[in-house]
Amino acid sequence: MINFKKSPPLPRAPIADPTLTRPARYLGAERHPSLFKLDWNENADPDLIRLVGDVLQAIPPEAASVYPNLPPLYQKLAGHLGVDRDRIALAAGSEGAIRQIFEAFVDPGDVVAISQPSFGMYEVYVHMFGATLAPLPYEKTVAGPVLSAGKVIATIQKQRPKLVFLPNPDSPTGTVFNEEDLRTIIEVTGESGGLITIDEAYFPFYEETVLPWTTEYEHLIVLRTTSKAWAMAGLRIGYAVSAPTIIEAIQKVRPMFEVNSIAVEVFLRMLDHYEDVLAAVQRLNAGKEYFCAEMGRLNFMTFPCAGNFQHVAFGESAEKVHAALASIVSYRTDSDMPGLEGFSRFSTTTVEQFKPIVAAIKQAVGSSAEEVAK
Ligand SMILES: Cc1ncc(COP(=O)(O)O)c(C=O)c1O
Incomplete structure (x- = not known):
């Protein structure tokens, strides 16, 4: 190492702050290839995964050697969503859009309201951009985690955040907010001069959407992603839909090309297969229903989860269940997040693929042989 007598500069203060931490996935343990992956809320529908694979194979190899051709995708997506092209900003995952919203709108010290717990990158960006966090904390109740609309509204009225991020x-x-509560939350944010992002990463596992309201409210941004319902998490395409003025600001801070060529070509073709996406969503939602019913028969608590994942509390059997599943499936064990303490989380899969997992759980808790076979 050459010694220049002076140390290299420190990162910006929010980055140097030791409380800003990120899991170093590239340094950590690999996800074991033999385990069924139900830990990151990806799409686990075998038919849809195969279809995306087929589409990928049909992409001309030149796609990898050229920069992306984005206008056809903007055009086709606009048609698919029924919105004008200048109301859309594509990004590298919806997370890319979240970052661009921070870059475009958040000055140090600005107040940003986010639910807690929430998608982890929200809080990372609050720190990175030197914003002040206005937390919207869930409470643990006997019916599962609860964040009341009243609490969200009171926080917005009191702290007047510049940005509110609410996944729904x-x-x-x-958990979800109903349409009436969402409308009130959006209007209260508008009245206090803020922007609100409704993150619909799990559309259409949950079909209610406020996307059409983006023509009604200039301060509303809706986020979507192809990482969940479209089985394209590895390709990282998300997008924001909002008023043209907001989209213009988000576009100003995009990288040179917001999405890579392969992702563009695959999504362009997958837009012709929306029926297949919806069929996969149905199969995965049916799998979730089956899993919840089976967990209920074993007296394990579940509560309605509207995404492509399900929480379950194994209670005193947790250790036995985790030991039995360790060699079969990776999932999130025993959360310590507010409102979710003691719950384990599984991404949703099909009934067929849930069956061996359910059988292993039954066996672990000593169900009879006939019960296990059901
Ligand atoms: C609510 C929410 N928003 C955004 C994301 C990020 O998704 P993407 O892969 O599109 O960046 C996730 C991922 O789990 C999520 O749960």
């Missing part, structure tokens, strides 16, 4: 369904809780 929320992640990781899986």
Whole structure:
């Protein structure tokens, strides 16, 4: 190492702050290839995964050697969503859009309201951009985690955040706000001069959407992603839909090309297969229903989760269940997040693929042989 007598500069203060931490996935343990992956809320529908694979194979190899051709995708997506092209900003995952919203709108010290727990990157960006957090905390109740609309409204009225981020369904809780509450929250944010992002990463596992309201409210941004319902998490395409003025600001801070060529070509073709996406969503939602019913028969608590994932509390059997599943499936064990303490989380899969998992759980808790076979 050459010694220049002076140390290299420190990162910006919010980045140097030791409380800003990120899981170093590239350094950590690999996800074991033999385990069924139900830990990151990806799409686990075998038919849809195969279809995306087929589409990928049909992409001309030149796609990898050229920069992306984006206008056809903007055009086709606009048609698919029924919105004008200048109301859409594509990004590298919906997370890319979240970052661009921070870059475009958040000055140090600005107040940003986010639910807690929520998708982890929200809080990372609050720190990175030197914003002040206005937390919207879930409470643990006997019916599962609860964040009341009243509490959200009171926080917005009191702290007047510049930005409110509310996933609907929320992640990781899986809870939803109904249409009436969402409208009030959006209007209260507008009255206090803020912007609100409703993150619909789990559309259409949960079909209610406020996307059409983006023509009604200039301060509303809706986020969607192809990482969940479209089985394209590895390709990282998300997008924001909002008023043209907001989209213009988000576009100003995009990278040179917002999405890579392969992702563009695959999504362009997958837009012709929306029926297949919806069929996969149905199969995965049916799998979730089956899993919940089976967990209920074993007296394990579940609560309605509107995303492609399900929480279950194994209670005193947790250790036995985790030991039995360790060699079969990776999932999130025993959360310590507010409102979710003691719950384990599984991404949703099909009934067929849930069956061996359910059988292993039954065996672990000593169900009879006939019960296990059901
Ligand atoms: C609520 C929510 N928003 C955004 C994301 C990020 O998704 P993407 O892969 O599109 O960046 C996730 C991922 O789990 C999520 O749960």
